[in-house]
Amino acid sequence: MTLVRLNFDTPWKDILDTYFQAFMTMCHPEAAQAINWSKGYEALDKELTSITKESEQGTRIVDKLMKVWRANGEETWVLLHIEVQGKPEPNFAERMYIYHYRLFDRYRKPIVSLAVLADDQPSWRPPDYEHELWGCQLLFRFVKVKLLDYAAQQTELMTSNNPFAVVILAHLSALKTKRNEQGRFVSKLALTRSLYDKGWDKAAILNLYTFIDWVMALSEPFELQYIQEVERFEEEKQMRYITSAERIGIQKGIQQGEQAILLRQLQRKFGSIPANYQQRIEQADTEKLLEWADAVIIAKTLDEMFSE
CATH class of the missing domain: 1.10.8 (Helicase, Ruva Protein; domain 3)
Known part of the structure; x- marks a missing residue:
């Protein structure tokens, strides 16, 4: 039986913190070009928790709130609310709107709400949030990134030097192989091998390996076989990163x-x-x-x- 981790929050939080610029470049290139990355970015997770603490976790994988500076020279900053959603949810658009206005009410800064749809149902596309009564109308349109849409770009993702391409590939593979452990083993090994072909340093390989290993969990027999294969090609490349003592940690x-x-x-x-x-x-x-x-x-x- 293929092991499926029901909670992806830890790896998603870590990977977004580490590769936030790569994520924005891959998933929202228009915004990425408008950000002054030389000023860095700041995660405001505690502040977001105070806004969302009344809501149940539900099918959310992770919420992130990032503070960035605009590249147009203005002395201002923008809050990016990023939510990774694991399953369809009837009131999803309404909740995105509620968080949006709560954040604006608190900070009085421009807010960009971005939903990463990480579910496995191609047809689920949450609508914008709107209502109208007696001439009063509200329309809230937020950015939606459907990870399943990247399934048609497998070749581009495999050849990309953007580390977040590996994140998307790992997540898509985890969804695809939920009931196919042999297929998961093959995909996990191929993704792990690809880390060494990109010319990335040890820290990057370990960061991405940690995400892959979490979302593509294997049962013990397949995991032992996977480790043996990784040991073999690490010896060939003389790059003992994953099978070193750090892997134990x-x-x-x-x-x-x-x-x-x-x-x-x-x-x-x-x-x-x-x-x-x-x-x-x-x-x-x-x-x-x-x-x-x-x-x-x-x-x-x-x-x-x-x-x-």
């Missing part, structure tokens, strides 16, 4: 992230988690954590959740 960090996500899910559903259950979570391997993450959805009690 990456895997440990991923597992700790999974533990934190599971605890957060349980706390939201059941409240305080007894120490004995927390200890079991801390001692569990990745496969068990993913099994429990599935069980959260249907479990009615903690005892049922952790019953063997």
Whole structure:
């Protein structure tokens, strides 16, 4: 059975923080050209949390709020609200509008709302948000980037030197191979190999590998085969990056992230988690954590959740 991580928030947050300029260049080139990148950018995640804390996580993968400066020389800055949406949601456009006006009300700065649609349903295209009554009309139009649309650009993505092309390829492959672990193994290995052909440095390879490894999780037999293949071509290239001791640290960090996500899910559903259950979570391997993450959805009690 192919392992599917139900929560992509950690890798998406990290990758957007690290490759925000690459993301904008790939997904919103018009805005990327209008930003003064020499002044850098600032993530305002805590500020965004205070705006959205009343809303349920639902099918959102991640929310990001970035402060950037315009390239036209004006002494002003723009807030970019980026939301990565994992599944169709009936009131999605309304929620994007609510966040937009809350951010404007708080900062009184131009706001650009951008939705990355990361779902697996080609037909889902959320409309703009609008309503009208007695001559009063409101129309809110936000930017929509459908990741599935990039499936027709596989060749361009594979040859691109933009690191965010790898992110999109990994996400698309994860969706495509949800029920095909052999196919996932082949795709994951090909994507990993491609990291070494771009001329990127060690830090870039490890950053992108961490994202690939998270969203394209494999069961233990395929994972062992994957590691063996990576070791072989790393030896050929004399570039022992992923199979070095740092990989152990990456895997440990991923597992700790999974533990934190599971605890957060349980706390939201059941409240305080007894120490004995927390200890079991801390001692569990990745496969068990993913099994429990599935069980959260249907479990009615903690005892049922952790019953063997």
